[in-house]
Amino acid sequence: MQAPLWTDFVGEWWSTLSNGIAIALALWGMCVALRHGCELRFIATFANIALVGVGSVAFHGTLTHIGQQGDQ
DSSP states (O other): OOOOOOOTTOSOHHHHHHHHHHHHHHHHHHHHHHHTTOOHHHHHHHHHHHHHHHHHHHHHHHOSHHHHHHHO
16 A cells, blocks of 8 residues: 655645646747747747746645745
8 A cells, every 4th residue: 555645845746746747848848949949939938837837836835825926
């Protein structure tokens, strides 16, 4: 039997992990856009998606008021 995925340091595991995947995909998109010489607006869009993911990880990982401000 597996131990539950629980710790005092992370508030919501699955939201935190899924946002980590979104960050990784946004960074990958930035790399692909840079490699193909896309316009800056595409690179900035991927960067903004990654930034939203970082804020969401801060909130769901800590469940604090400061983390919530980062998510907003």
